[in-house]
Amino acid sequence: MAALLLHMRETTRFLSRGGVFAWIGLVLLAAIVLVALFAPLIAPYDPLEQDIVNRLLPPSPEFWLGTDSYGSDVLSRIIYGARISLFVGLISILIAMTIGTALGVLSGYIGGRFDAFVMAVVDLMLSFPSLLLGMLVAAVLGASLENLIIAIAITEIAPFVRLARAPTLVLKEQEFVQAARSVGCGHGRIMRVHILPNLISEILVMGSLWMATAIRTEASLSFIGLGVKPPIATWGGMIREGFENILEAWWLAVFPSVFVFLTVLALNLIGDGLRDATDPKLRQRD
């Protein structure tokens, strides 16, 4: 909770610094989140309803963004698809963040051979193309919502290990940590209470940037056919379907693409602004 409050303070500070781009990102993301939350109220049609008579209709006053090859309303499917994209992005990044941070703190704190081993694995994971790793894991596990989340989470653990380990190496030598140890704090408590809060804001800032990557990866895997199976509406899956009909119905691929782009852009704008606001080097120079 304290960490979250700290994060909030950081957020308001960066907003007061008036990064225009970051503001745009925040408004954009808020809009998309609201659309996802209130999907049943906003969507004009049932996203799964098929209507063969009205298939492949171009955008019109009745179907704003047209209909797909099953006659489903594209706008409604995009609105429901927002739920999957945001959910997968959020959950996978939370998993990656939790495991990665825990491993990073542990690795930096323990040091020695354990640290060397963890860092070797992390370097390996970082150098292997993350999309291919995601493809490999998703293909081996089979296509489903849970497996998609696991695959994306695995591709994003490594950067968080790095991010948590570096400050831990510095923090564990600090006097307040020695003081804590001298009054009898156990190692677990030192890591949890004295080290973790000092690096969590940095982790959360990077979280928003990596969530952008997570959503991009989700869309990419769904586009390849390794995502949640149709008829459930996902942006990547819709683009895949639209791509198959691209010569007759351009709207099928274009509109979900725009939404993927806007969501990733919003998260990147926010993450960039947060990073600038929290980076002391940049603050001095500006």
Next chain:
Amino acid sequence: MRYALKRILLGVPTLLAMFTAIFVIIRVVPGDAAAVILGDQASATALEALRVELGLNQPLSQQYLGFLGGLLQGDLGTSLVTKRPVLEEALRVLPNTLELAAASIIVGLALGMPLGIYAAVHRNAWPDYVGRLFSLVGLSLPAFVSGILLLLAFAIQLRWFPVIGTSQGGGLRERFLGVALPALNLGIIMSAYVARVTRSSMLSTLGEDYVRTARAKGVGPSTLVLRHVLTNSLMPIITVVGLYFGTLIGNSVLTEIVFNRPGLGRLILGALNTRDYTLLQGLMIIFASFVVLANLLTDLAYAAVDPRIRTA
């Protein structure tokens, strides 16, 4: 030369670790891999035959040794679907993939570096903001999204380029037209990364004392920027190009799918759709080797740019 040799030897354990990881991931298929590949309707004899073919009836340690032994002899196994050696399948389309990768790195650098330099020199003026917005847009575009948009605009609407990138056969003109749009797609995304790091690297070099000295003794602005600042800002740019290589591989897979271009990416899609696990494994090994090779080249490029590394 000694440095290069040392660096090459360092790549061997990395490669071995990657190969092992790929082997392990492929083997954790839940349940019986043979049943996954053949489906529920397969007969017991067919399942058993496939198990023998895949070597699944052997103990894991033996499978692993056989796998490594095969790799040493350049044997990546046989595709389950086409029954042809994986290496042969890959080598057939490899030139297409390499051509695309080379073309997109050229586009990425040719577009990204001038943008970054211009933005750094005009810091906090409108070219800088436009450049940063461009970078963010580039970073936010999944490769298949930008690919589809380019395809729609330039191949389907304007008809400047062929819809299907047939780079096989044909004259130089067809080849160029085939690679242009996919390379542009990958290059634009890469230039976003390059422009961003060029800008920040240039900015930190511009603040150095020797730049002020050079300016004071009357070095002209273009010589100053290109000779004194840029050459000393190259290291981070090389780092980004090296690091970007992994992303480039992932993006080129998506791009090849969108532009329907024969290449390793299309092979991967085929392997996924037909559950051809040996082909999948072989392709992953080829990609892993490329990554290690790219890391090696990056380190050698460091040494070429910075003499301190060579002698250390």
